[in-house]
Amino acid sequence: MHELAICQALINQLETIATERNAQNISLIVVGIGPLSGVEAQLLKNAYPIASTGTVAENAEIVIQQLPVKVKCNECGCESETKPNKLICKNCGNWRTTLISGDELILLSVELETADSQSGLASKANTGLH
């Protein structure tokens, strides 16, 4: 269960971003995870409410984008999508391959609510634009 530790690292990053951009609230975060990162998406989701309590990201929706495992063959150059424990070339069967996707653990984007965006919403409301 290292997902909680990773979730806490995520919250630290979110707090830094919120402070830098003067955001009051973080409403959405998108995380990209490859199976070879060693992190389980569902466990990360489960850990999120625990790690985010009392932070600016407490009410954020967490969206996890699962990334595929892909290798490039060092011999024939073919790129193939494969399983985490079968990193061999689908074209020629060679096991000397390079991973080109599948070990990511990345915070892709966040959606912030800033004073500006709030006043933007308010002014839209005032002018009747929804």
Next chain:
Amino acid sequence: MCDTCGCNITHGNENFIKPGGKLHKTESGKEAVTVLHNLLDENDHTAMHNRDHFDQHNVLAINLMSSPGAGKTALLEATIQQLDKNLRIAVIEGDLETENDAERIRKHGVKAIQISTGSACHLDAHMIHQALHNLDLKEFDIIFIENVGNLVCPASFDLGQHLNVTLLSVPEGDDKPAKYPVMFRASDFVLISKSDLLPILDDFKPERARKYFQDIASTAPILELSSKDKSGMSEWLAWINQQIKTRKDYLKEHPLSSHSHSHTHGHVHTHSHEHTHDHVHKHV
């Protein structure tokens, strides 16, 4: 892992993670910000500093990983007894509880720092950084980090080590690389430990284990070793000596000022675990 050089974006994954725009307002009026930071940036940054500390003192750091009971401490004891006496060794021990392993090491007259992780299932770079405060690195040539016995969590955390050594013990079964690809992919050297049990537990086929390592595209050398009957020990010791030499040669050719990372530069080039692995292979 960084938003500047895009070193985590390959043409294999760019369609999935390429930003739609650096900064834009969504329809709801909220601000959407593209980040592209590795979640373990902070850990990796500290790991890099640890590695710089090791390099400043010409110390080779080896991270030992395996399941619980695969024989990491027994391997260290045998290594301490047989390794060149001129090499000064220290050990950082990671366990959830107890100082048992550190005490075993200290009995051999070797400095051992125990990190008790409590409920944490892995060591991280910050814990190693703390432990380094209790080690005068100029007194050592090689540091072994004995990670928490666990085939899952330790694989995700770079500690600042130069090399990962993974033990796969015979009683565990030969298909562990297929079951725990993340861990075994990270190995620079694999020891099939407790090899003295091979005649008894004959359902473990070393050739099958090797095949599973090929399936995860591992190029790490694989050695059968027994800390008990000492078979394989001389090859293991020779490998360690070679790695110490290789690292020293590398540091001679690349003095620290040219490859050590400043804070700003370091942030840009924060390495993921796999990058570190590549880094070691390319330059050592």
